[in-house]
Amino acid sequence: MQGPTIPYRPGRIDKDASACTPDGRLPDAAQGTDHLRNIFYRMGFNDQEIVALAGAHALGRCHTDRSGFDGPWTFSPTVLTNDYYTLLLNEKWHIRKWDGPKQYQDKTKGLMMLPADYALIQDKAMRPWVEKYAKDNDLFFKDFAAVVNKLFELGVPFNPDTKPIIFKSSNA
Numbered sequence: 001m002q003g004p005t006i007p008y009r010p011g012r013i014d015k016d017a018s019a020c021t022p023d024g025r026l027p028d029a030a031q032g033t034d035h036l037r038n039i040f041y042r043m044g045f046n047d048q049e050i051v052a053l054a055g056a057h058a059l060g061r062c063h064t065d066r067s068g069f070d071g072p073w074t075f076s077p078t079v080l081t082n083d084y085y086t087l088l089l090n091e092k093w094h095i096r097k098w099d100g101p102k103q104y105q106d107k108t109k110g111l112m113m114l115p116a117d118y119a120l121i122q123d124k125a126m127r128p129w130v131e132k133y134a135k136d137n138d139l140f141f142k143d144f145a146a147v148v149n150k151l152f153e154l155g156v157p158f159n160p161d162t163k164p165i166i167f168k169s170s171n172a
Protein backbone atom coordinates (compact mmCIF):
# COMPACT_ATOMS: atom_id res chain seq x y z
CA MET A 1 0.00 0.00 0.00
CA GLN A 2 3.08 2.20 -0.44
CA GLY A 3 3.16 3.18 3.23
CA PRO A 4 6.07 2.94 5.68
CA THR A 5 7.73 -0.34 6.55
CA ILE A 6 6.11 -1.71 9.68
CA PRO A 7 8.07 -4.38 11.55
CA TYR A 8 6.03 -7.42 12.56
CA ARG A 9 6.66 -9.81 15.43
CA PRO A 10 4.64 -13.02 15.58
CA GLY A 11 3.34 -14.02 18.99
CA ARG A 12 -0.38 -13.30 19.34
CA ILE A 13 -2.09 -16.58 20.12
CA ASP A 14 -5.61 -17.82 19.42
CA LYS A 15 -7.98 -17.96 22.35
CA ASP A 16 -11.35 -19.45 22.99
CA ALA A 17 -14.37 -17.25 22.15
CA SER A 18 -15.03 -16.94 25.89
CA ALA A 19 -11.89 -14.77 26.13
CA CYS A 20 -13.39 -12.10 23.81
CA THR A 21 -13.89 -8.69 25.34
CA PRO A 22 -17.52 -7.66 25.82
CA ASP A 23 -19.21 -5.45 23.21
CA GLY A 24 -18.79 -1.71 23.57
CA ARG A 25 -15.02 -1.61 23.90
CA LEU A 26 -14.33 -0.63 20.30
CA PRO A 27 -14.45 3.08 19.44
CA ASP A 28 -17.93 4.32 18.52
CA ALA A 29 -17.76 6.35 15.29
CA ALA A 30 -20.83 8.37 16.27
CA GLN A 31 -19.04 9.92 19.25
CA GLY A 32 -16.37 12.59 19.83
CA THR A 33 -12.94 12.97 21.37
CA ASP A 34 -14.01 12.42 25.02
CA HIS A 35 -15.07 8.97 23.98
CA LEU A 36 -11.93 8.37 21.88
CA ARG A 37 -9.82 9.29 24.89
CA ASN A 38 -11.79 6.89 27.11
CA ILE A 39 -11.14 4.07 24.68
CA PHE A 40 -7.52 4.77 23.71
CA TYR A 41 -6.05 6.14 26.98
CA ARG A 42 -7.06 2.85 28.61
CA MET A 43 -4.70 1.11 26.18
CA GLY A 44 -1.87 3.57 26.84
CA PHE A 45 -2.24 5.86 23.81
CA ASN A 46 -2.01 9.66 24.00
CA ASP A 47 -3.65 12.36 21.85
CA GLN A 48 -0.86 12.38 19.24
CA GLU A 49 -1.10 8.60 18.91
CA ILE A 50 -4.90 8.67 18.58
CA VAL A 51 -4.59 11.16 15.70
CA ALA A 52 -1.80 9.14 14.05
CA LEU A 53 -3.85 5.92 14.26
CA ALA A 54 -6.88 7.60 12.71
CA GLY A 55 -4.78 8.20 9.57
CA ALA A 56 -5.43 4.54 8.74
CA HIS A 57 -8.73 5.85 7.40
CA ALA A 58 -6.82 6.89 4.28
CA LEU A 59 -7.52 3.23 3.49
CA GLY A 60 -10.73 1.35 2.82
CA ARG A 61 -14.27 2.54 3.23
CA CYS A 62 -17.44 2.28 5.30
CA HIS A 63 -20.15 -0.18 4.35
CA THR A 64 -23.88 0.25 5.00
CA ASP A 65 -24.26 -3.48 5.61
CA ARG A 66 -21.58 -3.44 8.32
CA SER A 67 -21.26 -0.22 10.33
CA GLY A 68 -24.21 1.51 8.60
CA PHE A 69 -21.91 4.33 7.44
CA ASP A 70 -21.16 4.71 3.75
CA GLY A 71 -18.19 5.59 1.57
CA PRO A 72 -14.41 6.12 1.50
CA TRP A 73 -12.40 8.84 3.26
CA THR A 74 -9.98 9.47 0.36
CA PHE A 75 -9.83 9.17 -3.43
CA SER A 76 -7.07 6.53 -3.22
CA PRO A 77 -8.31 4.01 -0.64
CA THR A 78 -5.72 1.35 -1.49
CA VAL A 79 -2.71 3.65 -0.99
CA LEU A 80 -1.53 4.90 2.40
CA THR A 81 -1.04 8.69 2.26
CA ASN A 82 -1.66 11.63 4.59
CA ASP A 83 -4.68 12.56 2.44
CA TYR A 84 -7.02 11.80 5.35
CA TYR A 85 -5.57 14.80 7.19
CA THR A 86 -5.36 17.17 4.22
CA LEU A 87 -8.95 16.40 3.23
CA LEU A 88 -10.20 16.68 6.80
CA LEU A 89 -8.70 20.18 7.05
CA ASN A 90 -9.18 21.52 3.55
CA GLU A 91 -12.54 20.22 2.37
CA LYS A 92 -15.83 21.76 3.40
CA TRP A 93 -17.67 19.01 5.26
CA HIS A 94 -21.46 19.03 5.39
CA ILE A 95 -23.78 16.68 7.21
CA ARG A 96 -25.07 14.25 4.59
CA LYS A 97 -28.82 14.29 4.02
CA TRP A 98 -29.75 10.65 3.83
CA ASP A 99 -31.60 7.86 5.53
CA GLY A 100 -28.61 6.73 7.55
CA PRO A 101 -26.43 7.59 10.53
CA LYS A 102 -24.96 11.09 10.87
CA GLN A 103 -21.84 11.40 8.72
CA TYR A 104 -20.09 14.19 6.84
CA GLN A 105 -19.78 14.57 3.08
CA ASP A 106 -17.48 16.68 0.87
CA LYS A 107 -18.72 18.82 -2.00
CA THR A 108 -18.09 16.08 -4.59
CA LYS A 109 -20.31 13.82 -2.45
CA GLY A 110 -17.75 11.10 -3.11
CA LEU A 111 -15.98 11.22 0.25
CA MET A 112 -17.04 10.90 3.86
CA MET A 113 -15.92 11.58 7.41
CA LEU A 114 -17.34 9.95 10.52
CA PRO A 115 -18.37 12.11 13.47
CA ALA A 116 -15.33 10.64 15.29
CA ASP A 117 -13.05 11.79 12.41
CA TYR A 118 -14.52 15.29 12.25
CA ALA A 119 -14.17 15.60 16.04
CA LEU A 120 -10.36 15.52 15.69
CA ILE A 121 -10.30 19.00 14.10
CA GLN A 122 -12.70 20.42 16.68
CA ASP A 123 -10.48 19.33 19.57
CA LYS A 124 -7.87 21.90 20.72
CA ALA A 125 -5.26 19.31 21.65
CA MET A 126 -5.76 17.00 18.67
CA ARG A 127 -6.16 19.49 15.81
CA PRO A 128 -2.46 20.53 15.88
CA TRP A 129 -1.53 16.90 15.17
CA VAL A 130 -3.95 16.78 12.22
CA GLU A 131 -2.24 19.95 10.93
CA LYS A 132 1.27 18.49 11.41
CA TYR A 133 0.41 15.27 9.59
CA ALA A 134 -1.33 17.18 6.79
CA LYS A 135 1.86 19.20 6.23
CA ASP A 136 4.38 16.42 6.60
CA ASN A 137 3.78 12.99 5.09
CA ASP A 138 7.19 11.71 6.30
CA LEU A 139 6.29 12.58 9.89
CA PHE A 140 2.94 10.81 9.48
CA PHE A 141 4.65 7.68 8.09
CA LYS A 142 7.17 7.64 10.94
CA ASP A 143 4.57 8.14 13.67
CA PHE A 144 2.04 5.81 12.03
CA ALA A 145 4.58 2.97 11.77
CA ALA A 146 5.45 3.36 15.46
CA VAL A 147 1.91 3.60 16.77
CA VAL A 148 0.40 0.88 14.60
CA ASN A 149 3.21 -1.41 15.73
CA LYS A 150 2.35 -0.53 19.34
CA LEU A 151 -1.33 -1.30 18.65
CA PHE A 152 -0.60 -4.62 16.95
CA GLU A 153 1.71 -5.70 19.79
CA LEU A 154 -0.58 -4.74 22.70
CA GLY A 155 -1.01 -7.64 25.06
CA VAL A 156 0.97 -10.09 22.93
CA PRO A 157 2.84 -12.65 25.05
CA PHE A 158 6.13 -12.53 23.10
CA ASN A 159 8.96 -14.91 23.73
CA PRO A 160 11.80 -12.59 24.79
CA ASP A 161 13.94 -13.59 21.79
CA THR A 162 11.27 -12.86 19.13
CA LYS A 163 12.89 -10.76 16.40
CA PRO A 164 10.88 -8.40 14.19
CA ILE A 165 10.31 -9.52 10.61
CA ILE A 166 10.64 -6.86 7.92
CA PHE A 167 8.68 -7.66 4.75
CA LYS A 168 10.45 -6.17 1.74
CA SER A 169 8.19 -4.59 -0.84
CA SER A 170 8.49 -6.25 -4.25
CA ASN A 171 9.19 -2.96 -6.07
CA ALA A 172 11.66 -1.54 -3.55
Ligand code: HEM
Residues within 6 Å of the ligand: 027, 028, 029, 030, 036, 053, 054, 056, 057, 059, 060, 061, 062, 063, 064, 066, 067, 068, 069, 114, 116, 148
Ligand atom coordinates in the same frame (compact mmCIF):
# COMPACT_ATOMS: atom_id res chain seq x y z
C1 HEM B 1 -10.36 6.34 16.15
C2 HEM B 1 -11.36 5.48 16.34
C3 HEM B 1 -11.94 4.70 15.18
C4 HEM B 1 -13.24 4.68 14.79
C5 HEM B 1 -14.40 5.39 15.47
C6 HEM B 1 -13.31 3.84 13.61
C7 HEM B 1 -14.47 3.57 12.90
C8 HEM B 1 -14.53 2.88 11.72
C9 HEM B 1 -15.75 2.55 10.99
C10 HEM B 1 -17.18 2.89 11.44
C11 HEM B 1 -15.39 1.89 9.86
C12 HEM B 1 -16.30 1.35 8.77
C13 HEM B 1 -16.52 -0.16 8.91
C14 HEM B 1 -17.39 -0.66 7.79
O1 HEM B 1 -18.52 -0.15 7.61
O2 HEM B 1 -16.94 -1.57 7.05
C15 HEM B 1 -13.96 1.81 9.86
C16 HEM B 1 -13.21 1.24 8.86
C17 HEM B 1 -11.85 1.15 8.84
N1 HEM B 1 -11.00 1.49 9.89
FE1 HEM B 1 -11.52 2.50 11.56
N2 HEM B 1 -12.06 3.38 13.30
C18 HEM B 1 -11.19 3.86 14.24
C19 HEM B 1 -9.84 3.59 14.34
C20 HEM B 1 -9.14 2.85 13.42
C21 HEM B 1 -7.77 2.40 13.61
C22 HEM B 1 -6.96 2.60 14.89
C23 HEM B 1 -7.41 1.76 12.47
C24 HEM B 1 -6.10 1.09 12.12
C25 HEM B 1 -4.92 1.52 12.58
C26 HEM B 1 -8.55 1.81 11.55
C27 HEM B 1 -8.58 1.32 10.28
C28 HEM B 1 -9.72 1.20 9.49
C29 HEM B 1 -9.72 0.70 8.12
C30 HEM B 1 -8.50 0.31 7.29
C31 HEM B 1 -11.08 0.68 7.71
C32 HEM B 1 -11.63 0.26 6.35
C33 HEM B 1 -12.08 -1.19 6.37
C34 HEM B 1 -12.67 -1.64 5.05
O3 HEM B 1 -12.41 -1.03 3.99
O4 HEM B 1 -13.42 -2.63 5.05
N3 HEM B 1 -9.58 2.47 12.18
N4 HEM B 1 -13.45 2.41 11.00
